[in-house]
Amino acid sequence: MIAGFPLNLVAFVLVVVLFSVGVSTLVVWLGLVVLLVATKVVFGFAATNRALLRGALGVDIPTPRISYDESGSFWHRYLRRLTHPQMWRNLAYLLIAFPLHAFEFPLAIAGVIILPVGLFVLPVIAALHIMLARALLGPNTTEQLTQKAERLQASRARGVDAAEAERRRIERDLHDGAQQRLVAVAMGLGRAKSKMAADPEAAKALIDEAHADAKLAVSELRDLARGIYPAVLGDRGLDAALSSLAAKCPIPVEVNVRIDPRPPAAVESTAYFIVGECLTNIAKHAGASEARVNAWREERPTGDLVIVEITDDGQGGASMRPGGGLSGLADRAATIDGVMTVVSPIGGPTVIRADLPCVW
Known part of the structure; x- marks a missing residue:
């Protein structure tokens, strides 16, 4: 709260001066240049306040994504940025933040000296300040929902790709491992069945081989299941x-x-x-x-x-x-x-x- 006062004092003075000069000189076109500078100043101080809240209070306020038509001349694009709703939300915050910080500044000084003020009053004021900052410096509800929808769409697409890759891996492991072993077991047992009467010893050897292949198939299936979920x-x-x-x-x-x-x-x-x-x-x-x-x-x-x-x-x-x-x-x-x-x-x-x- 103490650090925010000088920052927002400078922001308030600059914003008021620049917008006053810019609006009053619009008739000679110099005002457009001044308002361009004012727009940059407003967005810059808004970003600085977000960084201050993040560093001092541990509150992360996402930077709103500003989207507007990029077509037209430089001045057309600039005017669209100047009239963007986030520009005016940032400006509203800077104008409100100065008197708010002025009030918080003596309160913070008192909180250093008077312990109950620091323990019980300042956290409430800080919480109200955070609510104001989230409402004006952060993305609005529509922007938040849009960003979340885009993030979920990208996540879903990557999830589908990952699931497809996992399915192909399982199919490959089954085809190259356990399936081949089980085919060998079936063939070995079939050969043993045909030799059982004529050559019992050869049939016994084939059954032993089929038994070994069956154990290997079980082991490979167990490893495959462990790869899916151990x-x-x-x-x-x-x-x-x-x-x-x-x-x-x-x-x-x-x-x-x-x-x-x-x-x-x-x-x-x-x-x-x-x-x-x-x-x-x-x-x-x-x-x-x-x-x-x-x-x-x-x-x-x-x-x-x-x-x-x-x-x-x-x-x-x-x-x-x-x-x-x-x-x-x-x-x-x-x-x-x-x-x-x-x-x-x-x-x-x-x-x-x-x-x-x-x-x-």
């Missing part, structure tokens, strides 16, 4: 499942999981497969000597997140290329409105992080 994940949760993945990795992996209560099954399975694929990539390509997996639950005003972070000390250089494995993991995360980021400079270390919402 039993340990459903029975014992993410901590045990990630520890199981780490135990199978050929390099040492430290696992720290702090997730309570358990998230939805879709979140758990997404986190599990992201970690599994990342550990496989680390073992094959990273040249790392150790890795670390951290998973924790984080409370946010918009809903809890499960955050999974995989770090290795390898050679780095990993990136999300179209059609690549990491891009496929990002698509899997997007199916539940999650976001995956990769930071992997040449020489390492590599940090892969997935932010997975518990509600979507």
Whole structure:
């Protein structure tokens, strides 16, 4: 509140002066240039106030997306920006914020000296200020719904692609693995049946071979089912499942999981497969000597997140290329409105992080 007063004092003076000069000189066209500068100043101070609220109060107000017709001359585009509703919402905030900050400034000074004011009055004033800022500096309801619809549409498209890729993988594994084994079992048993009377020893050898193939088919089907949804994940949760993945990795992996209560099954399975694929990539390509997996639950005003972070000390250089494995993991995360980021400079270390919402 103390920091916001000088900022909005400067903003108020500049905005009033620029708009007064701009409107009064419109008859000589100089006013258009002044109003252009005023528009830039208004949007700049609006962005600065959003940054101040984010840094001081931890309130993230999304920047409204301004869309208007880009056709026509520079002045036509500028006039459309000048008359955009968000321009006037920003201006309204700056005009209201100055007297509000002037009131908050002596109140904040008093709150430093008088403890009850700081403990009980200032939070209420701050909450009202945040409501005002969200209403004027943030996107309106229509814009929010439009952005959410576009985000969900993109997420749905990526989810369909990820599901299709997973279906093809399952079909390929069935065709190349268990199906071939079962065909071999059927053929072996058929040959054994035909030899049973004439050559019992040969029939016994064929039955033994068919039995071995049947056990391999069962093993491959079990591995395939584990790839779809591992039993340990459903029975014992993410901590045990990630520890199981780490135990199978050929390099040492430290696992720290702090997730309570358990998230939805879709979140758990997404986190599990992201970690599994990342550990496989680390073992094959990273040249790392150790890795670390951290998973924790984080409370946010918009809903809890499960955050999974995989770090290795390898050679780095990993990136999300179209059609690549990491891009496929990002698509899997997007199916539940999650976001995956990769930071992997040449020489390492590599940090892969997935932010997975518990509600979507």
